[in-house]
Amino acid sequence: MEEEIRLAGAAQGEEPAQAAKAGYAGKSKREMLWTLFKSMFVLSACTFGGGFVIVSLMKKKYVDQLGWLGEDEMLDVTAITQSCPGPLPVNASVILGYRMCGILGSFVAVLGSILPPMIILSIISVFYNEFRTNHYIAIALKVMRAGVAAVICDVVINLAKNVCKTRRVLYIAMMVVAFVCAYFLNVSAMLIILVCLGIGLCDLCVNLWKKKEA
Amino acid sequence: MDKLLQLFLSFFQVGLFSVGGGYAAIPLIQDQIVNVTGMMTLEEFTDLITIAEMTPGPISINSSTFVGTRLAGPFGAIVCTLGCILAPFIICLVMAYFYYKYRNFSGVQNVLGALRPATVALIGSAGAxxxxxxxxxxxxxxxxxxxxxxxxxxxxxxxxxxxxxxxxxxxxxxxxxxxxxxxxxxxxxxxxx
Known part of the structure; x- marks a missing residue:
């Protein structure tokens, strides 16, 4: 059991490194920073809805398209950003930027993710009454939710499939219970993450104890 | 200058205490801007939330830009936004440092593995x-x-x-x-x- 977990851990550790290599082989740091800034800017400009929307978009961009991160890593980053204070997209940019180019990367990524809302809001604050009462804008924002929902569904289907692939009943059960708690019972995300952290620690203790017995 | 400093401090607190995403920040911003400092009326604040929800980007960045611009022009927007992201920036950087330092240990993998299903469920819940x-x-x-x-x-x-x-x-x-x-x-x- 422990052996299996260690192997799994090692595999997970290597996978993103390989994927990342494929993504930025032969690129200078300057190019990386520019790509980071550009992609954060575009993602942030198109994120309608809450923080988890941008996580889905980031997963598609950085994991599926650019291959900079592994999927597990992206989920870890999401869990960390959710447990830190502050806006989720900004937190995620800090960590992703740090991962790709160190502290400078964090600055660049955060700049990319806060500039679009700052520019848009500065313009809108001048004539916000016209904006708020505009019929066409209201319709466009309403229908756009269908597209946003489709993007999140697509990402969640892939992620949930991978959780099921671990074939650990504990993980699958945790996913289902966490969903019911978050969606139907309105339990806060922070609490869910803390409880799962506790379960993870217990799981670790059980594994260590089993290893000792054997 | 006093006003800018006050804005900065208000949004610094918002950034520091808004754990758990954008919607957690709204009551904090309301408290700071409407109740504590009286810089906006409740009506103006309600408009602000409507606008912040309609536009792309994180809701706390949207509202700090909006409040800053209306109270102290473009410079106010920059001050508020910086105040709002300063604390999260530092905290996340520290977390990122520790995560990348220790993530490959099997014990850490074991614990993080238990967090992943929860994260998937949270994203799923937002999607639903x-x-x-x-x-x-x-x-x-x-x-x-x-x-x-x-x-x-x-x-x-x-x-x-x-x-x-x-x-x-x-x-x-x-x-x-x-x-x-x-x-x-x-x-x-x-x-x-």
């Missing part, structure tokens, strides 16, 4: 909320079949199909659904009239 809002114009508890939105349902289906089958880009999906949906609604209005 938006889907229900798009299809029924209400939250889950208030669903009425009479409010079922056919246009959104078809749009959702087509988008999901294109995403899964042809792997089209997420941003194209969101912007495309907005454009196509608006045209369909306008055509429908014309036909019914």
């Amino acid at each position: 909320s938006i889907l229900v809002l798009a299809l029924f114009q209400s939250k889950w508890a208030g669903i009425q079949l009479a409010n079922f939105q056919w246009i959104e349902f078809v749009l959702f289906g087509v988008c999901l199909f294109l995403l899964r089958k042809y792997k089209i880009s997420a941003i194209a999906t969101i912007l495309g659904s907005g454009a196509v949906g608006t045209v369909v609604y306008l055509l429908k209005d014309m036909v019914l009239r």
Whole structure:
């Protein structure tokens, strides 16, 4: 059991490194920073809805398209950003930027993710009454939710499939219970993450104890 | 200058204490801006939230820019936004440092492994909320079949199909659904009239 977990851990550790290599082989740091800034800017400009929307978009961009991160890593980053204070997209940019180019990367990524809302809001604050009462804008924002929902569904289907692939009943059960708690019972995300952290620690203790017995 | 400093400190607190995403920040901002400092009326604040929800980007960045611009011009916007992200920036950087230092240890993997299903569930829950809002114009508890939105349902289906089958880009999906949906609604209005 422990052996299996260690192997799994090692595999997970290597996978993103390989994927990342494929993504930025032969690129200078300057190019990386520019790509980071550009992609954060575009993602942030198109994120309608809450923080988890941008996580889905980031997963598609950085994991599926650019291959900079592994999927597990992206989920870890999401869990960390959710447990830190502050806006989720900004937190995620800090960590992703740090991962790709160190502290400078964090600055660049955060700049990319806060500039679009700052520019848009500065313009809108001048004539916000016209904006708020505009019929066409209201319709466009309403229908756009269908597209946003489709993007999140697509990402969640892939992620949930991978959780099921671990074939650990504990993980699958945790996913289902966490969903019911978050969606139907309105339990806060922070609490869910803390409880799962506790379960993870217990799981670790059980594994260590089993290893000792054997 | 006093005003800018006060704005900075207010939003620094908002950034530091808003754990758990954008909607956790709204009551904090309200408290700072309306109740503690009296820089805005409750009415102005309600408008602010409406606008912040309608525009792209994180809600706390949106509201700090909006409050800053209205109270102290573009410079105010920059001061508020910086105040809002300073504390999270430092905390996340520290977390990132420790995560990348220790993530490959098997024990850490074991614990992080238990967090992943929860994260998937949280993203799923956010998706379910938006889907229900798009299809029924209400939250889950208030669903009425009479409010079922056919246009959104078809749009959702087509988008999901294109995403899964042809792997089209997420941003194209969101912007495309907005454009196509608006045209369909306008055509429908014309036909019914």
